[in-house]
Amino acid sequence: MEEVGTMNNFKSFSSNEQLLEELCSHIVSILQESIEQNEKATLLVSGGNTPKPLFQKLSTADISWEKVTVALVDERWLPNTNKDSNEFLVKQNLLQNFASKANFIGMYKENKSADEAQEECSKTYEKLTPFDIVVLGMGNDSHTASLFPNNEKLKEAFDLENKNLCISITPATAPYERMSLTLGAILSAKNIILHIQGEEKLKVYEKALVSTDIYKTPISAVLNNKKTDVEVYHS
Numbered sequence: 001m002e003e004v005g006t007m008n009n010f011k012s013f014s015s016n017e018q019l020l021e022e023l024c025s026h027i028v029s030i031l032q033e034s035i036e037q038n039e040k041a042t043l044l045v046s047g048g049n050t051p052k053p054l055f056q057k058l059s060t061a062d063i064s065w066e067k068v069t070v071a072l073v074d075e076r077w078l079p080n081t082n083k084d085s086n087e088f089l090v091k092q093n094l095l096q097n098f099a100s101k102a103n104f105i106g107m108y109k110e111n112k113s114a115d116e117a118q119e120e121c122s123k124t125y126e127k128l129t130p131f132d133i134v135v136l137g138m139g140n141d142s143h144t145a146s147l148f149p150n151n152e153k154l155k156e157a158f159d160l161e162n163k164n165l166c167i168s169i170t171p172a173t174a175p176y177e178r179m180s181l182t183l184g185a186i187l188s189a190k191n192i193i194l195h196i197q198g199e200e201k202l203k204v205y206e207k208a209l210v211s212t213d214i215y216k217t218p219i220s221a222v223l224n225n226k227k228t229d230v231e232v233y234h235s
């Protein structure tokens with residue numbers, strides 16, 4: 001493994017293969033530790049392009065997946081047969097091979113709007129707490145999960161007094177109505193991992209670290225939180 005830089009919880013790798021090797025074994029060891037201690041483990045994952053190879057690699061890890069629940073950080077409000085659905089992505093790439101034995105809990109509910117399904121989502125996800133691992137991605141606009149910059153729902157999503165774990169959001173700058181974990185739900189995880197790729201995302205990440213406006217750069221609310229460490233994996 002060649003790690004080109006380590007600063008606090010920031011790990012940068014010169015190749016994506018090296019990152020995948022390291023991140024996959026890190027996730028697997030957390031899952032195994034939780035299985036040993038609690039007979040169960042929970043892994044919450046994001047959508048997007050970045051995690052696809054990670055999902056494929058994780059799926060080949062020979063662990064007790066039947067004791068693992070895989071769930072979502074966010075969902076685009078689409079039937080789970082749509083290629084843009086995160087449930088579809090996870091089923092196609094992660095719930096394969098050994099990981100096909102994992103339980104899966106999605107967010108999408110047919111015949112309901114995200115708004116209507118918000119409460120039920122919170123109740124369902126409450127049963128999965130404490131989450132062992134939440135793997136986040138980040139957009140070039142510095143959104144994470146479906147917490148998009150300057151969205152009217154951000155105030156509610158960032159309110160740590162708000163006990164709801166899920167929130168419906170309609171982004172102004174991205175397609176589809178969404179369901180997202182709230183900030184409180186993300187920060188309640190035992191392990192938070194941010195997985196990013198490329199030069200542009202590195203710059204966005206560096207700016208977010210020093211940003212004081214979480215409404216402009218939502219990822220800052222996660223990175224600069226005072227409760228849970230965030231491990232950043234970059235290649």
Ligand SMILES: O=C(O)[C@H](O)[C@@H](O)[C@H](O)[C@H](O)COP(=O)(O)O
Pocket residue numbers: 046047048049050051073074075076086136137138139143144145146
């Ligand atoms: O859109 C989703 O479903 C996400 O969960 C979102 O937060 C994603 O992680 C980022 O947009 C990064 O996506 P890329 O990896 O495609 O850049």
